[in-house]
Amino acid sequence: MITIRQRRVMFGTLKYSVLSVLALVTVGIPLWLIVVNSFKPLEEAIRLNLALPQTWAIAENYRTVFEEGNYLLGLKNSILLVVPSVLLIVLLSGAAAWVFGRDSRRSTNVLYFLLISGVLIPPAIVTTIVTLRNLGIGGTHVGAIAFYVGTSSAFAIFLVTGFVRTIPREIEEAARIDGAGPLATYMRVVLPLLVPIMATTATIMLLLIWNDFFYPIFLLPGAEQQTLTLGLSRFVSIGKYQVSWNLVFADVVAVSLPLFVVFLVAQKRIVSGLTGGVLK
Amino acid sequence: MSTAAGTRRIPLPGLTPPRLFILPVAIFIFLLYLLPNITQLAAAFTDWSTFKGEINFVGLRNFIELAETGELTSAIRASLVFAVAVMIFENLFTLGLALALEKSTRVNAVFRTIFFLPVLISAIATGHAARAFLAPHGFLNSALSTVTGWFGGDPVTVGWLVSPTFTILVLALVHAWKFGGIHMMVYLAGLASIPEDLTAAARIDGAGAWQIVRHVKIPLLVPAFTVNITLTFIGALSAFDVIYATTRGGPGRATEIYNMVVLRHFGSGLFGFSTAMSVVLVASIMITAVPLITYLRRREVEL
Numbered sequence: 001m002i003t004i005r006q007r008r009v010m011f012g013t014l015k016y017s018v019l020s021v022l023a024l025v026t027v028g029i030p031l032w033l034i035v036v037n038s039f040k041p042l043e044e045a046i047r048l049n050l051a052l053p054q055t056w057a058i059a060e061n062y063r064t065v066f067e068e069g070n071y072l073l074g075l076k077n078s079i080l081l082v083v084p085s086v087l088l089i090v091l092l093s094g095a096a097a098w099v100f101g102r103d104s105r106r107s108t109n110v111l112y113f114l115l116i117s118g119v120l121i122p123p124a125i126v127t128t129i130v131t132l133r134n135l136g137i138g139g140t141h142v143g144a145i146a147f148y149v150g151t152s153s154a155f156a157i158f159l160v161t162g163f164v165r166t167i168p169r170e171i172e173e174a175a176r177i178d179g180a181g182p183l184a185t186y187m188r189v190v191l192p193l194l195v196p197i198m199a200t201t202a203t204i205m206l207l208l209i210w211n212d213f214f215y216p217i218f219l220l221p222g223a224e225q226q227t228l229t230l231g232l233s234r235f236v237s238i239g240k241y242q243v244s245w246n247l248v249f250a251d252v253v254a255v256s257l258p259l260f261v262v263f264l265v266a267q268k269r270i271v272s273g274l275t276g277g278v279l280k
Numbered sequence: 281m282s283t284a285a286g287t288r289r290i291p292l293p294g295l296t297p298p299r300l301f302i303l304p305v306a307i308f309i310f311l312l313y314l315l316p317n318i319t320q321l322a323a324a325f326t327d328w329s330t331f332k333g334e335i336n337f338v339g340l341r342n343f344i345e346l347a348e349t350g351e352l353t354s355a356i357r358a359s360l361v362f363a364v365a366v367m368i369f370e371n372l373f374t375l376g377l378a379l380a381l382e383k384s385t386r387v388n389a390v391f392r393t394i395f396f397l398p399v400l401i402s403a404i405a406t407g408h409a410a411r412a413f414l415a416p417h418g419f420l421n422s423a424l425s426t427v428t429g430w431f432g433g434d435p436v437t438v439g440w441l442v443s444p445t446f447t448i449l450v451l452a453l454v455h456a457w458k459f460g461g462i463h464m465m466v467y468l469a470g471l472a473s474i475p476e477d478l479t480a481a482a483r484i485d486g487a488g489a490w491q492i493v494r495h496v497k498i499p500l501l502v503p504a505f506t507v508n509i510t511l512t513f514i515g516a517l518s519a520f521d522v523i524y525a526t527t528r529g530g531p532g533r534a535t536e537i538y539n540m541v542v543l544r545h546f547g548s549g550l551f552g553f554s555t556a557m558s559v560v561l562v563a564s565i566m567i568t569a570v571p572l573i574t575y576l577r578r579r580e581v582e583l
Contacts, residue, residue, distance in 0.1 A: 008399075015380060019381075020392055023395065026395075027394050028394075029361060030398075033409075033413065033419060048418060049419065084377060092304045095305070096304075096305045096306070099296070099297045099301045100302070103296045103297065111299075111302065114314070115302075115306060117314075118309070118313050118563060121565060122514075122518040122561065122562070123313055124316040124319070125310075125546065125554070125558065126320065126323065126551050126555050126558070127319040129317050131314075131315065146308060146311075147312050148309075149308040150308040151309075151312065154313070172295075176295050176539055182297050182298050182300075183516055186301065207399060207400070211401075211403060212561070213402065213404040213524075214520040214524075217543070232408065234401065236525075243412075248408050248412070249412075250407040252408065255402065256401050256402070257400075257404060259400045261475055261476065263400055
């Protein structure tokens with residue numbers, strides 16, 4: 001006779017065994033393969049197995065990535081692109097979302113759906129490039145930042161508006177009655193209440209823009225402007241006959257590292273924000 | 281979407297925030313999103329290219345030529361198969377994971393983090409790694425050969441990335457691996473929003489674990505389904521990176537999804553073809569995703 005308690009323990013053991021195998025096969029092994037093979041010289045990395053390197057080539061591989069791969073320039077470009085984009089998206093979308101969450105007039109609603117249509121319909125590429133050129137900011141970071149604000153704000157407005165609707169309006173109305181102007185009310189009363197959803201939105205935008213590859217091909221074609229993610233294909237196309245997988249993987253590790261560091265530091269905030277924010 | 285909690289009352293006049301606050305972001309969205317999308321719709325019907333000085337209206341010629349070369353049908357086919365496969369893989373796996381990791385215990389937090397890690401790696405990096413793992417003598421085939429070797433079988437030599445039939449599904453799995461973590465989080469958020477007394481009541485009424493999932497949790501998860509099904513489907517329709525890094529659209533055109541064609545014609549300076557293919561992508565989303573969202577929204581239950 002098996003008691004309910006015993007059955008529950010057995011079920012739990014089974015569940016976590018399955019989950020462990022799954023985590024190992026789907027995440028553990030791929031990540032291990034990337035990291036360990038980035039430590040090997042080319043002859044060993046070609047075989048692409050789980051074994052530790054026989055000859056360690058960490059210094060050589062990563063030096064090549066840093067020097068030939070121009071890592072620091074890519075890092076600088078990625079930061080110069082991502083930080084202003086994310087800040088602008090979050091601040092400007094937040095201000096608009098405040099109005100959309102409060103103003104129920106039909107005309108405002110129409111504007112809302114027009115501005116969030118970017119959640120569904122992807123950006124136009126060729127005509128955007130022409131627009132940026134006409135504005136005199138083609139191929140520059142300023143142009144790319146403007147592009148991300150113009151195209152990614154839709155999702156930010158959508159997320160923040162949903163959140164604004166869940167917070168009571170009495171506090172800000174009290175501030176207004178006490179004589180605070182709209183701007184002061186937004187900065188001092190509304191914005192602090194929006195911090196959780198702002199953090200979530202900023203995280204999602206950070207991940208998307210940092211890792212973006214398709215649009216930067218068009219937006220930042222110059223070698224001087226190249227982001228880390230754009231540079232990732234460099235070691236694949238050198239020597240067409242034999243791809244230097246050790247260098248490709250070292251580059252993958254070096255490019256992903258900043259996001260892993262951010263994630264480790266802000267993990268709690270990110271996970272609770274992601275789980276709390278998206279469905280509001 | 282929920283409205284303000286509690287009783288609805290008429291807002292005090294003059295206290296709604298001024299619409300001027302919408303202006304800054306609206307300028308960006310108008311200039312760099314709406315306007316280019318409108319002009320793209322017009323450009324798709326012209327012979328705009330780098331080879332000619334003037335731009336002429338050519339009616340449907342771009343679409344007809346894309347159809348005649350076979351690119352149109354192959355792109356529609358590849359994109360839809362890819363998007364449906366991604367949608368199914370991503371939602372099945374991540375819903376399963378979310379249900380298994382629902383309770384916020386310390387162990388579950390560790391597992392959630394592990395399954396979220398691929399989200400941090402860029403899709404292009406994922407694609408490069410996948411190309412190495414799935415090569416004829418890559419890691420997957422050697423690992424499988426080791427297993428078959430134990431049973432005296434032949435070495436495995438599956439060409440994961442060169443099949444005209446199943447490579448598109450392999451790529452869908454790779455894409456789903458990279459983005460799944462986000463959708464697991466959305467399902468976890470949906471599960472966290474289900475009041476505990478509802479599941480407790482069902483349990484007291486004698487419902488088993490599976491019945492609670494089927495009759496209490498799934499119906500209340502519909503808002504999460506709406507977000508996830510829509511985002512996975514649209515995300516896959518406008519995908520690019522994984523396929524660019526692995527097959528570049530091949531073999532033949534078997535995996536050439538919309539944006540691969542868009543880039544190819546842009547690269548050769550044929551902007552008319554490039555914009556026409558973008559318009560086909562937009563149309564595909566309008567035709568498939570909009571009815572899907574309408575259907576899902578109708579099934580959402582208000583608590």
